[in-house]
């Protein structure tokens with residue numbers, strides 16, 4: 001595991017899939033002397049990543065050139081966006097939490113690389129390549145910095161401390177896929193990895209997602225449901241002009257499925273003439289064991305959704321009773337600025353709600 005090159009990148013605007021993206025993805029060898037600081041390579045800029053260092057090796061360069069039948073000579077050190085290019089890296093031997101020395105620095109293994117879509121852009125390959133790369137066991141290694149220090153070409157990455165109970169980088173690379181069933185043994189590997197303090201945040205996200213998906217598929221998350229479920233709209237709060245938050249509480253009082261902020265719910269609402277319509281809103285708070293789901297909605301001109309939510313929260317204004325519920329239908333700006341005190345006794349209208357797990361990019365890109 002000999003050091004060949006130290007590479008850095010500057011944050012630049014790149015056009016990727018027609019969009020302007022700020023990224024330091026394009027890296028090249030930097031002039032010596034080389035140094036590792038607490039946050040990574042001295043001189044390197046980071047646009048999004050939380051991992052300190054990414055190490056990749058010449059053996060994997062050759063592996064990918066052969067597998068993809070691409071020209072190895074077109075790839076200079078740093079092409080895979082690695083900070084450290086080594087001669088070899090043994091993913092089957094390195095374990096999460098292993099301490100290593102490199103020159104004057106001390107590093108810790110944080111897990112396998114989980115690339116984002118910029119890799120396929122850099123390689124000129126379809127996005128399906130990202131999954132192939134991630135699960136290949138030839139994706140390189142994330143490292144954390146324990147002791148900063150100078151490094152030089154030819155320095156050996158040397159193992160100084162290892163916990164045989166920790167999962168290997170290879171084991172985790174093969175599990176870094178949010179979909180798909182896993183054995184009990186593999187589930188236990190995921191558990192052990194998540195217990196490692198030094199585990200990369202990126203890998204942690206991926207494994208947590210896998211764990212949640214597996215639990216759902218196995219029916220272990222009893223609070224999950226299929227189809228529509230009834231909820232009571234509660235706690236309306238006017239956040240600012242035209243922006244309202246609402247909470248949804250389970251109408252049957254049962255436990256709710258856990259969620260991540262940023263997931264969305266499909267909400268079936270009713271107009272005063274009782275015709276049903278559906279709107280989609282993102283969740284705007286996070287709790288591992290939620291007692292409610294909360295959304296925050298901007299009222300559009302002629303919005304149907306916001307009045308229906310206010311109706312559900314405060315109770316519908318009966319025809320001929322314009323003062324009921326603070327006079328929503330009389331508000332000059334149509335913004336529904338009603339106070340909690342004006343809540344109608346006949347409130348607690350019910351909406352039905354479908355909880356969708358929006359597929360999101362799990363990797364900070």
Ligand SMILES: Cc1cc2nc3c(=O)[nH]c(=O)nc-3n(C[C@H](O)[C@H](O)[C@H](O)COP(=O)(O)OP(=O)(O)OC[C@H]3O[C@@H](n4cnc5c(N)ncnc54)[C@H](O)[C@@H]3O)c2cc1C
Pocket residue numbers: 264279280281282283295296297298299300301302303304305306
């Ligand atoms: C996955 C997902 C998550 C979403 N999360 C949120 C969220 O967290 N908060 C939120 O406020 N919205 C969110 N939306 C948008 C939301 O689904 C509704 O489209 C929006 O709230 C408008 O619904 P409405 O019933 O108030 O207006 P409508 O009755 O649908 O439309 C009323 C008028 O507003 C116009 N209009 C509708 N939507 C928009 C828009 N986006 N921009 C400009 N004009 C519009 C319509 O053309 C129409 O003239 C999300 C959408 C998706 C797909």
